[in-house]
Amino acid sequence: MIKGESHRFLSAWSAIRKLFKVPINAPGSNGEDQRTLVASTVPLFEPFICRSASVRHPTPGIPKQRISHGKQAASASQSPVSVTLPMQIGIDSFAAAISDPTTGATLTPAERLNHLLDEIELADNVGLDVFGIGEHHRPEFLDSAPPVILAAAAARTKNIRLTSAVTVLSAADPVRVFQEFATLDLISNGRAEIVAGRGSFVESYPLFGLQLDDYDSLFAEKLDLLLKIRDNTHVHWSGQHRPALTGQGIYPRPLQNPLPIWVGVGGTPASFVRAGTLGLPLMVAIIGGEPHRFRPLIDLYRKAGARAGHAPEKLKVGLHSIGFLADTTDQAADTFYPGYAHTFNEIGKERGWSKTTRAQFDATRGPTGALLIGDAQTVAEKILSVNEALGGIARLTFQMGVSTLPHQKMMRAIEILGTQLASMVRKSLATVPDGT
Amino acid sequence: MIKGESHRFLSAWSAIRKLFKVPINAPGSNGEDQRTLVASTVPLFEPFICRSASVRHPTPGIPKQRISHGKQAASASQSPVSVTLPMQIGIDSFAAAISDPTTGATLTPAERLNHLLDEIELADNVGLDVFGIGEHHRPEFLDSAPPVILAAAAARTKNIRLTSAVTVLSAADPVRVFQEFATLDLISNGRAEIVAGRGSFVESYPLFGLQLDDYDSLFAEKLDLLLKIRDNTHVHWSGQHRPALTGQGIYPRPLQNPLPIWVGVGGTPASFVRAGTLGLPLMVAIIGGEPHRFRPLIDLYRKAGARAGHAPEKLKVGLHSIGFLADTTDQAADTFYPGYAHTFNEIGKERGWSKTTRAQFDATRGPTGALLIGDAQTVAEKILSVNEALGGIARLTFQMGVSTLPHQKMMRAIEILGTQLASMVRKSLATVPDGT
Numbered sequence: 001m002i003k004g005e006s007h008r009f010l011s012a013w014s015a016i017r018k019l020f021k022v023p024i025n026a027p028g029s030n031g032e033d034q035r036t037l038v039a040s041t042v043p044l045f046e047p048f049i050c051r052s053a054s055v056r057h058p059t060p061g062i063p064k065q066r067i068s069h070g071k072q073a074a075s076a077s078q079s080p081v082s083v084t085l086p087m088q089i090g091i092d093s094f095a096a097a098i099s100d101p102t103t104g105a106t107l108t109p110a111e112r113l114n115h116l117l118d119e120i121e122l123a124d125n126v127g128l129d130v131f132g133i134g135e136h137h138r139p140e141f142l143d144s145a146p147p148v149i150l151a152a153a154a155a156r157t158k159n160i161r162l163t164s165a166v167t168v169l170s171a172a173d174p175v176r177v178f179q180e181f182a183t184l185d186l187i188s189n190g191r192a193e194i195v196a197g198r199g200s201f202v203e204s205y206p207l208f209g210l211q212l213d214d215y216d217s218l219f220a221e222k223l224d225l226l227l228k229i230r231d232n233t234h235v236h237w238s239g240q241h242r243p244a245l246t247g248q249g250i251y252p253r254p255l256q257n258p259l260p261i262w263v264g265v266g267g268t269p270a271s272f273v274r275a276g277t278l279g280l281p282l283m284v285a286i287i288g289g290e291p292h293r294f295r296p297l298i299d300l301y302r303k304a305g306a307r308a309g310h311a312p313e314k315l316k317v318g319l320h321s322i323g324f325l326a327d328t329t330d331q332a333a334d335t336f337y338p339g340y341a342h343t344f345n346e347i348g349k350e351r352g353w354s355k356t357t358r359a360q361f362d363a364t365r366g367p368t369g370a371l372l373i374g375d376a377q378t379v380a381e382k383i384l385s386v387n388e389a390l391g392g393i394a395r396l397t398f399q400m401g402v403s404t405l406p407h408q409k410m411m412r413a414i415e416i417l418g419t420q421l422a423s424m425v426r427k428s429l430a431t432v433p434d435g436t
Numbered sequence: 437m438i439k440g441e442s443h444r445f446l447s448a449w450s451a452i453r454k455l456f457k458v459p460i461n462a463p464g465s466n467g468e469d470q471r472t473l474v475a476s477t478v479p480l481f482e483p484f485i486c487r488s489a490s491v492r493h494p495t496p497g498i499p500k501q502r503i504s505h506g507k508q509a510a511s512a513s514q515s516p517v518s519v520t521l522p523m524q525i526g527i528d529s530f531a532a533a534i535s536d537p538t539t540g541a542t543l544t545p546a547e548r549l550n551h552l553l554d555e556i557e558l559a560d561n562v563g564l565d566v567f568g569i570g571e572h573h574r575p576e577f578l579d580s581a582p583p584v585i586l587a588a589a590a591a592r593t594k595n596i597r598l599t600s601a602v603t604v605l606s607a608a609d610p611v612r613v614f615q616e617f618a619t620l621d622l623i624s625n626g627r628a629e630i631v632a633g634r635g636s637f638v639e640s641y642p643l644f645g646l647q648l649d650d651y652d653s654l655f656a657e658k659l660d661l662l663l664k665i666r667d668n669t670h671v672h673w674s675g676q677h678r679p680a681l682t683g684q685g686i687y688p689r690p691l692q693n694p695l696p697i698w699v700g701v702g703g704t705p706a707s708f709v710r711a712g713t714l715g716l717p718l719m720v721a722i723i724g725g726e727p728h729r730f731r732p733l734i735d736l737y738r739k740a741g742a743r744a745g746h747a748p749e750k751l752k753v754g755l756h757s758i759g760f761l762a763d764t765t766d767q768a769a770d771t772f773y774p775g776y777a778h779t780f781n782e783i784g785k786e787r788g789w790s791k792t793t794r795a796q797f798d799a800t801r802g803p804t805g806a807l808l809i810g811d812a813q814t815v816a817e818k819i820l821s822v823n824e825a826l827g828g829i830a831r832l833t834f835q836m837g838v839s840t841l842p843h844q845k846m847m848r849a850i851e852i853l854g855t856q857l858a859s860m861v862r863k864s865l866a867t868v869p870d871g872t
Contacts (some may be wrong), residue, residue, distance in 0.1 A: 113623050137684075137686065147587075148587040148616050154588055156591050176612070176641065182583040187553070207684045242645070243646075245646065248643045251575055251578070251580055253545065
C-alpha cells in the first residue's frame with residue numbers, strides 16, 4: 001500500500017540482508033509473502049504489556065539503551081536527553097471505492113466521498129488527533145487529489161490535523177504540492193501536514209511521464225526542493241527532474257512555520273537514513289509481519305539523525321498500521337477479514353504475493369503481529385507494547401479502509417477509537433515532567 | 437486581470453485592427469489605457485433599459501439580427517432557433533490579500549481565506565448561482581490553488597456552483613487539473629466547473645519553466661488534452677508540452693458528465709474563435725471600456741460555433757465584470773474607488789497603463805461603461821442593457837475584490853446582490869416558453 005514500496009522490496013531485501021547478515025534462506029528470500037520480510041529478518045522482541053508507562057525517546061545514537069518507564073524515567077540518569085512523547089492517534093484513508101458487502105450495492109463516488117467526510121468529522125468530534133488521505137491514480141481509490149478532500153474536511157472540523165498519507169512526491173511538482181498544502185494550512189488554521197513518499201503503486205510513473213529508473217533520484221530531488229520552498233519564499237534551485245527556480249516566490253505562505261513535512265517509508269533502509277539525516281519526522285508503513293522487528297530500521301533513522309546533529313525531539317517516529325475496532329475482538333476480526341482478504345489478494349496478483357488465508361490473518365492480529373484489530377482494550381495494549389518495542393511512537397494511524405467496510409461500521413470503529421482506545425492509550429502514556 | 441491577457445494585447449490589437457479595419461490612430465494604438473482598447477474599436481451601441489425582457493440567443497450566424505424581447509420573442513419568426521436564457525449571477529474572487537483601509541490592520545492570510553469562505557457561504561445562502569476563484573502566483577493574491585479553496589467552500593454550501601476563474605491551464609498539467617476538479621465535483625455533488633484560460637499575469641511561466649513564446653501552443657494543446665480526459669477515462673494523446681498518454685486511466689471520474697469546461701478570454705479574437713469552434717461556453721473578462729463593444733468578438737464566437745455545427749444552446753456567453761453593490765450608488769462608488777485606483781495603479785506599473793483617475797472611474801461606471809457599481813436598481817438596469825447589447829448573457833460574475841474592501845462591506849454587497857439585484861434581473865428575464 002502507500003509507503004510499502006513493495007516493488008522495491010527485492011533490492012531493499014538485499015540491503016537489509018547485508019545490514020543484518022540475514023541468511024539467504026530467510027523468509028522473504030524464497031518468494032514468501034514480502035510483507036513479512038522485514039519482520040522476519042531481525043530477532044524476536046518479547047512483547048509485554050505496559051499500561052501506565054510514559055515512554056520516552058531513547059537517546060539518539062544509543063539505540064540499544066533500555067527504555068525507561070513511567071515516573072522512574074524522570075530519574076533515569078542513563079538517559080542524557082529525555083523527551084516525553086504524547087502519542088497522537090488517528091486514521092488514514094485511501095478513499096477506497098466501496099461496494100457494500102451487506103447490501104451488494106455499490107456506492108457512487110460522490111456518496112463515498114461524502115461518507116468519508118462524515119468519517120473525518122466524526123474523528124474530529126471524538127477527539128482523534130489526525131486524519132490522513134492517501135494518493136493513488138487507480139480506479140479503486142478516489143484519492144488522486146488529497147488536498148482537495150482535506151480542504152473539504154478542514155471546513156467541517158475544528159481540531160484534527162489533516163495530512164496526506166502519502167503525497168506521491170516523486171510524481172508531483174513540489175511547487176504545486178507546497179501551494180496546495182499551504183492553502184490547506186491557512187483554511188484549517190494551521191492543521192495541515194505533508195507526508196511525502198515515493199508511493200508503493202507504480203501507476204504514477206507512466207501517467208506523469210516518469211521513468212521507474214529514476215525512482216530514487218526523483219524523490220530525493222523533489223524532497224530537497226520541497227524543503228527549500230518551505231524554508232524560503234523566494235527559491236533558487238536547480239535539478240534534473242524539474243525546471244530550475246531562479247528566485248521566484250512561492251505563495252501563499254502557510255500559517256505554520258515550518259509546515260510539518262514527514263517522510264513516509266516502507267522497508268527501505270536508505271529511506272530511514274535519509275529521513276534521519278534530514279531531521280524530518282518519519283511515518284513507517286507496517287502492513288504485515290511484526291512491528292517490533294522494525295526497531296533496527298528505526299534505530300538507523302535515529303542514529304542518522306543524531307549523526308547529522310538533529311535534536312531528538314525532531315526525530316519523531318509514526319506508524320501507519322492496518323487496524324479496525326469493534327465492540328468485541330471477534331466481531332472486529334470477523335467484520336474486517338473478508339474485505340481485507342479481498343484487497344490483499346487483488347494487490348497480491350500484481351505483486352506476486354501468496355494468497356491471504358484466515359490463519360495468516362489471525363496470526364497477524366495476534367499479540368506481536370502488525371494488525372491492530374480488536375476491541376479497544378486489546379488494541380490499546382498492543383499499541384503500548386509496540387510503543388515500547390520501537391522506543392517511543394509519536395503518532396499511530398489506523399488504515400481501516402483496506403477492508404472497504406460499510407459506512408456505519410467505519411463510524412462505529414472511529415467512535416470506539418476516539419472515545420475508548422485513545423483515552424486508554426493517553427492515560428497510560430500520561431505526561432511526566434522531563435527528567436533530568 | 438484574469439483572462440485580460442493584456443500582455444498579448446498588442447498582437448490582439450493588431451488582429452482586431454485587421455478584423456474591423458480600425459485606423460492606426462485609434463485609442464490604444466498610441467499607448468492609451470489598454471483596457472479601453474477593444475471597447476474603442478467598434479461602433480457605439482446605443483444602450484436602452486429593458487426591464488421585462490427575456491433575451492434569447494440570436495441565431496448563430498446571424499449576429500446582426502434584432503434581439504427579441506419578452507413574450508414577443510416567443511413568436512419571433514425571424515429567429516429559426518430560439519433559446520431562452522436564464523442568467524446566472526455570481527461572484528469571482530482572487531482572494532486578494534487585504535489591509536483593512538478603515539483600521540489600517542493587515543488581515544493574516546488565514547483570516548482572509550476564512551473571510552472568503554464566509555463570503556462564499558453567504559453567496560450560497562442568498563441564492564447566488566456561482567462563485568469563482570482565480571489563480572495567481574503572486575504575493576498579493578492567496579489563490580494559487582483554487583480547487584483547494586473551492587473544496588472548503590463546497591463543504592460549507594449547498595447549491596452554489598463552484599468554478600475556477602480562471603485555471604491558468606497553459607501552466608498546469610491537465611491530468612492534475614481534471615483530477616482536482618473531478619474530486620471537487622464529487623465532494624460538491626455535481627457543482628464544479630472549470631474556466632480554463634491563459635492567464636493575464638505572466639508569473640506562471642518562469643515558475644513552471646515555460647516559455648512565453650509558447651503562449652498560444654501551450655494553451656491550445658492543454659485544452660485539447662483536458663477535453664480528451666473529460667470525454668475518455670482512458671486517454672491516448674501526445675503533444676509537445678506534456679508527456680504522452682498511452683491509455684492510462686484518469687481518476688476519479690466526476691459526477692457531472694460532462695464536467696462543464698468554459699474558455700476564459702480577454703480581447704484576443706482568435707480565442708473567441710477557438711472557443712466557438714470547440715463548442716465550449718465562453719467567459720469574457722471585461723474590466724474596462726464599454727461591454728457592448730465586445731459584440732463583434734462575441735459574434736465571432738457564435739459564428740465560429742455555428743460553422744463548426746454546434747447547437748446554439750451550447751454557445752453560452754458569460755461575463756466576468758468588475759462591480760460592487762451598496763445601498764446607494766454614491767456609497768458604492770465612494771467605497772469602491774480608493775481600492776480600485778490602488779489596484780489598477782499597481783498593475784498599471786507593470787503594464788504601462790496611465791494613472792487611474794476618479795473622472796475615468798466615474799465615466800466607466802456610467803450607463804455604457806464596464807464597471808457595474810451602484811445600488812441594486814442601477815446595476816440591474818445596466819446588466820439588462822448589456823445583456824441586450826451582447827445578444828444574451830448566460831452568466832455574469834462580479835469581481836468585487838479588486839478594491840480589497842473590508843469583509844463587512846463585501847458581505848453587505850453579496851447580500852444586496854443576492855436578495856435585491858439577482859431577483860430584479862431574474863424577474864425581468866422571466867422564462868418564456870421556447871418560441872417556434
